[in-house]
Amino acid sequence: MPWFDWISLFTRWFHVIAGVAWIGASFYFIWLDNNLRTPPDWKKQKGIKGDLWAVHGGGFYEVAKYAYGPEQMPEKLHWFKWEAYTTWISGFLLLGLIYYHGAAIYLIDASVMELTPGEAIARGLGLIFGGLFIYESACRSPLGRSPVFFGVFLLALITVASYLACHWFSGRGAFIHVGALIGTIMAGNVFFKIMPAQRLMVAAVANKHDIDPAWGQAAKLRSVHNNYFTLPLLFIMISNHYPMTYQHELNWLILVAIGVVSAWIRHYFNLKHIGISRPSVLITGAIGMLLIALWVSMPRSEPINEQSDTTVSATPAQQLSDEQQAVFTTIQTHCANCHSAQPTDDIFVIAPLGLMFDTWQQVTARAPLIYQRASVSKDMPMMNKTGMTEAERELIATWYKSLN
Numbered sequence: 001m002p003w004f005d006w007i008s009l010f011t012r013w014f015h016v017i018a019g020v021a022w023i024g025a026s027f028y029f030i031w032l033d034n035n036l037r038t039p040p041d042w043k044k045q046k047g048i049k050g051d052l053w054a055v056h057g058g059g060f061y062e063v064a065k066y067a068y069g070p071e072q073m074p075e076k077l078h079w080f081k082w083e084a085y086t087t088w089i090s091g092f093l094l095l096g097l098i099y100y101h102g103a104a105i106y107l108i109d110a111s112v113m114e115l116t117p118g119e120a121i122a123r124g125l126g127l128i129f130g131g132l133f134i135y136e137s138a139c140r141s142p143l144g145r146s147p148v149f150f151g152v153f154l155l156a157l158i159t160v161a162s163y164l165a166c167h168w169f170s171g172r173g174a175f176i177h178v179g180a181l182i183g184t185i186m187a188g189n190v191f192f193k194i195m196p197a198q199r200l201m202v203a204a205v206a207n208k209h210d211i212d213p214a215w216g217q218a219a220k221l222r223s224v225h226n227n228y229f230t231l232p233l234l235f236i237m238i239s240n241h242y243p244m245t246y247q248h249e250l251n252w253l254i255l256v257a258i259g260v261v262s263a264w265i266r267h268y269f270n271l272k273h274i275g276i277s278r279p280s281v282l283i284t285g286a287i288g289m290l291l292i293a294l295w296v297s298m299p300r301s302e303p304i305n306e307q308s309d310t311t312v313s314a315t316p317a318q319q320l321s322d323e324q325q326a327v328f329t330t331i332q333t334h335c336a337n338c339h340s341a342q343p344t345d346d347i348f349v350i351a352p353l354g355l356m357f358d359t360w361q362q363v364t365a366r367a368p369l370i371y372q373r374a375s376v377s378k379d380m381p382m383m384n385k386t387g388m389t390e391a392e393r394e395l396i397a398t399w400y401k402s403l404n
Helices: 002-035 082-100 103-107 117-139 147-166 171-206 213-239 251-273 279-297 306-319 322-334 360-365 367-376 390-403
Strands: 048-056 059-066
Touching: 002 082, 002 213, 002 251, 082 103, 082 117, 082 171, 103 117, 103 171, 103 367, 117 147, 117 171, 147 171, 147 251, 171 213, 171 251, 213 251, 251 279, 322 360, 322 390, 360 367, 367 390
Parallel strands: none
Antiparallel strands: 048 059
């Protein structure tokens, strides 16, 4: 439906805008905190812990950070919370619109696991909020006070989540759910720890009470967690354009590997902000990404099930009606050159979005999407490079409407 596409477009647009604002603020404040310098004595007497001068746009800026808080609360205080909240809300709405409303198209892959839409949605929500509960519980336990052990735990959590998602859902749906888990953890850090700590600090200053340093330390720790999550999350946001990652037989391992390497690269910039230059971190990160790319690009030999192949190849000719055969032939002519286990297109070497139309079963499973793209929006085939005619588009439309 056109209205659905417009809602999806504006939701995605808003999500990207909010995400840029949130991640930009995260990068900026981590950089700011790491670049504060010891202030002169007259500033120290006012309780200022560090300050920084910068030039940007049309003027100079001076930023100061108090060790505890100002003597009195200013009339106007800027909070940085809605960037996180709006990013999560719009992202979750987008998840519902695309992957839950269209679960049969984007989330479920019968070759991975046969699920009903309800079962798939329940597993997706369980993965996201179950992962959030485990993360929060670990943060509040003694494990959260040990950076090394907590880092190992976090890697294990993301690895298990990636493995489960990739063995439950389509590759694309699996990646986006791991991204949703990470994004929910990040938004949860803001909601459950950072904002409550900031409210306590503001109330203490307003009531002339002492500020407990533990409040700020706890909030800063969660902010650092979010900082290291940003690059893996950004990769997941764009991964649906690159099926060679999520369609790989070891897609869960690729997701974990890229997450680890991108967080390691982020570590280089965090060190650089505090004056520690370690090019080896960046170089090893770049080598790691190159090795992952080479591994993913290696030719893979897949076992052939002769019995299955015989059944599949015979199915179209033996069981299809004349109309179905005409539709199948049209799709084989204009769509399967890209959307196939072995594409013959001169550009795509892997099926875009992981969608394959080699069998009639695969075609019927994606009937709503084929109808939408070939007969409604008419943006497929791409640039109409195979020359699909209006009569062929109408043939697909008539067939699809007969299913409902």
